Amino acid sequence: MSETYYHNMHKVLQVQHLTEHTFVVQFERKEMPFIPGQHLVVGKKGDKEFRQYSIYSGLNDPHFEILVREVETGLVTPKLKQLKPGDELEINGPMGYFTVSEQRCLNHPIVMIATGTGIAPFNSWVKSFPDMNYKMIHGVRKAEEAYGIDRYKKDRFVLCTSQEKSGNFNGRVTDYLQKAYFPSNTLFYLCGNSEMIFDAMELLKDKGLNTNQMFAEVYF
Amino acid sequence: MKYHLVVLGCQMNMSDSERVKSVIESMGFTHTDNEDEASLLGVLSCSVRQKPIDKVYNRIHVWNRQKNKRNIITFVSGCVLPDDREKFLKLFDFVFPMSELGEFPQMLREYGVASPLSLSQDRESTHNVEDVLSEVETKSKKQSLLNPLTKYSASKPVLPNNKDIFQLWNVKPQYQSEFEAYVPIQNGCDKFCSFCAVPYTRGREVSRPSAEIIDEVVQLMKNGYKSITLLGQNVNSYGLDRDEELSFAELLTEIGKAGDSLQNPSWVYFTSPHPRDMSRDVIEAIAKYPVLAKQIHLPLQSGDDKVLIKMNRKHNLDRYRESVADIRELIPQATLFTDIIVGFTGETEEQFMNTLQCFDEFQYNMAYIAMYSPRPGAQSYRWEDDIPQATKKDRLKRLSEKLEEISAAYNHRLLGKELQVLIRSTERKTGFLSGHTEGKLVTRIKSKDQSLIGKFVKVKITESADLSIAGELVTVLKDKRIPVSAD
Numbered sequence: 001m002s003e004t005y006y007h008n009m010h011k012v013l014q015v016q017h018l019t020e021h022t023f024v025v026q027f028e029r030k031e032m033p034f035i036p037g038q039h040l041v042v043g044k045k046g047d048k049e050f051r052q053y054s055i056y057s058g059l060n061d062p063h064f065e066i067l068v069r070e071v072e073t074g075l076v077t078p079k080l081k082q083l084k085p086g087d088e089l090e091i092n093g094p095m096g097y098f099t100v101s102e103q104r105c106l107n108h109p110i111v112m113i114a115t116g117t118g119i120a121p122f123n124s125w126v127k128s129f130p131d132m133n134y135k136m137i138h139g140v141r142k143a144e145e146a147y148g149i150d151r152y153k154k155d156r157f158v159l160c161t162s163q164e165k166s167g168n169f170n171g172r173v174t175d176y177l178q179k180a181y182f183p184s185n186t187l188f189y190l191c192g193n194s195e196m197i198f199d200a201m202e203l204l205k206d207k208g209l210n211t212n213q214m215f216a217e218v219y220f
Numbered sequence: 221m222k223y224h225l226v227v228l229g230c231q232m233n234m235s236d237s238e239r240v241k242s243v244i245e246s247m248g249f250t251h252t253d254n255e256d257e258a259s260l261l262g263v264l265s266c267s268v269r270q271k272p273i274d275k276v277y278n279r280i281h282v283w284n285r286q287k288n289k290r291n292i293i294t295f296v297s298g299c300v301l302p303d304d305r306e307k308f309l310k311l312f313d314f315v316f317p318m319s320e321l322g323e324f325p326q327m328l329r330e331y332g333v334a335s336p337l338s339l340s341q342d343r344e345s346t347h348n349v350e351d352v353l354s355e356v357e358t359k360s361k362k363q364s365l366l367n368p369l370t371k372y373s374a375s376k377p378v379l380p381n382n383k384d385i386f387q388l389w390n391v392k393p394q395y396q397s398e399f400e401a402y403v404p405i406q407n408g409c410d411k412f413c414s415f416c417a418v419p420y421t422r423g424r425e426v427s428r429p430s431a432e433i434i435d436e437v438v439q440l441m442k443n444g445y446k447s448i449t450l451l452g453q454n455v456n457s458y459g460l461d462r463d464e465e466l467s468f469a470e471l472l473t474e475i476g477k478a479g480d481s482l483q484n485p486s487w488v489y490f491t492s493p494h495p496r497d498m499s500r501d502v503i504e505a506i507a508k509y510p511v512l513a514k515q516i517h518l519p520l521q522s523g524d525d526k527v528l529i530k531m532n533r534k535h536n537l538d539r540y541r542e543s544v545a546d547i548r549e550l551i552p553q554a555t556l557f558t559d560i561i562v563g564f565t566g567e568t569e570e571q572f573m574n575t576l577q578c579f580d581e582f583q584y585n586m587a588y589i590a591m592y593s594p595r596p597g598a599q600s601y602r603w604e605d606d607i608p609q610a611t612k613k614d615r616l617k618r619l620s621e622k623l624e625e626i627s628a629a630y631n632h633r634l635l636g637k638e639l640q641v642l643i644r645s646t647e648r649k650t651g652f653l654s655g656h657t658e659g660k661l662v663t664r665i666k667s668k669d670q671s672l673i674g675k676f677v678k679v680k681i682t683e684s685a686d687l688s689i690a691g692e693l694v695t696v697l698k699d700k701r702i703p704v705s706a707d
Contacts, residue, residue, distance in 0.1 A: 048302040050420065093424070194526075201529075212539070
């Protein structure tokens with residue numbers, strides 16, 4: 001990381017609703033440096049509740065974006081859903097080490113495994129490093145949850161749908177992993193809920209892969 | 221005029237309190253243990269658990285009742301969650317983050333509080349404040365021309381801002397011991413373990429400039445300090461926030477070289493590290509330099525990968541195992557300490573058994589075992605605390621018994637050996653002194669000579685117990701080290 005950045009107030013630019021419960025909040029970046037894969041601690045100005053969100057936007061975007069799924073009984077996401085342009089967010093960060101180096105990209109095939117909004121940090125990677133040699137495996141219930149699918153090259157993207165047969169693969173991410181083959185030098189990046197991450201890691205270990213090849217960011 | 225300070229929580233608060241005392245005493249206040257005779261009353265709070273927070277509320281209610289009878293000023297600093305801070309603003313006269321400690325004298329002046337030195341015309345004494353705060357950024361002093369009570373109004377950021385933490389580090393500490401010292405090297409945490417609220421109370425990771433750290437450590441060594449502990453919430457994340465700064469291994473190396481040049485007068489420890497950042501080069505540095513104590517505290521928290529993921533620990537058992545293997549290979553004489561949480565949300569018996577097995581595998585000398593309790597502000601506070609208290613107690617007991625079994629066997633192997641011990645205090649049992657070895661094994665010796673406190677002695681081990689050893693004084697060492705061989 002180049003330099004520590006301290007929190008500040010950032011104005012909301014727009015809120016884009018992707019599904020009934022999922023939306024992208026776009027807000028001022030104020031030239032804040034970050035490494036794709038890092039996250040921000042975000043809360044509405046003056047609020048006492050904060051949550052961490054991976055940066056969804058790319059390195060070259062002039063603004064920041066975060067991908068949010070509303071928890072209807074939650075203390076933060078319903079407020080974020082109601083944000084309007086001009087509202088202010090308190091931001092702390094960026095922080096975190098769920099990042100990928102150029103050297104790793106060059107020397108290893110990269111497999112990104114995500115469920116739901118866990119695709120956010122990978123979206124930032126792919127937007128920031130368009131020439132990256134990657135394969136994306138995204139697990140959702142329905143195809144409408146394939147957030148930002150147009151941003152990925154079709155031959156690099158596998159959509160696993162568990163509740164309808166609209167994806168490239170019908171079933172959970174872990175079902176796909178069970179059947180898939182990966183070169184032994186592959187690096188795996190996993191982002192999503194803890195159950196998926198654990199199950200996926202166990203599956204990959206059963207395939208003879210080492211946990212040192214696996215990196216995870218847990219979403220709660 | 222006197223002041224009284226209540227310090228709650230961890231070693232970090234203890235270390236911070238040494239700087240708080242410096243600042244307050246530079247204003248002419250003198251310390252008292254009796255809060256009834258103090259006119260300035262403060263708390264360094266800890267929000268990591270509920271109990272210390274309850275103590276803060278308890279004290280401030282007592283103090284505020286006394287305000288009807290006498291003039292007192294109250295303040296709170298330390299680890300404070302946004303929710304508590306809002307409540308504290310209504311109860312305390314001053315609420316400020318530790319990073320703004322350097323501004324406290326000015327806050328008091330602006331509040332109209334006459335400090336002892338402001339009533340005196342003693343110019344030399346006035347210089348004392350400037351000496352203590354000599355390095356503190358004057359710019360921020362100017363910025364503090366605000367009513368201190370408005371510092372955390374709604375328009376201000378709610379999360380802790382570590383931008384000014386460097387000011388705190390520049391305050392000269394008033395060490396509470398003449399032979400043991402804490403040296404803060406890093407503040408804050410970026411790890412966001414799901415059971416912990418520290419990222420919300422201490423802010424993000426910020427590293428103290430290495431030149432300052434090395435200077436403070438060297439001064440302590442020169443002044444005869446025997447035990448020096450480098451402190452941070454994630455001490456081995458040191459330098460990760462700044463490209464131009466040394467890495468933790470490089471910092472240890474520089475301290476190691478300084479130790480060599482001063483003929484290794486001290487034991488230098490560090491706490492708490494995170495397994496994620498316990499790289500081989502850190503262990504190599506500890507192995508290479510005698511001044512770096514051969515004791516490693518490596519918090520495991522759980523021996524089950526699934527629980528570790530749920531804890532968001534960012535390390536797994538394989539990674540941890542590699543670090544322990546490096547330690548055993550490069551520093552075979554090192555003692556190993558850990559932290560464990562039993563009964564974390566959803567922890568099954570099988571998952572607990574994995575932790576128990578880790579004790580056999582890693583052969584800890586000491587473990588700080590806690591029963592899980594949800595901590596306000598932490599991610600897991602929103603989850604059901606679904607492990608019955610009886611189950612937690614049972615797991616705590618079984619793990620403690622396992623620790624004692626392992627530690628007892630290790631301690632037994634020390635019988636007959638001569639070890640270097642730092643004498644720290646008198647033992648409760650009359651006629652004994654208590655200290656610890658380089659590996660922080662608690663050691664008792666038969667002696668009534670309190671002049672040995674703060675000195676290195678050579679002890680022949682004659683008794684071993686589950687979690688301690690005892691022996692006979694062989695000789696008092698003149699700051700010379702002797703090799704420690706555990707096995």
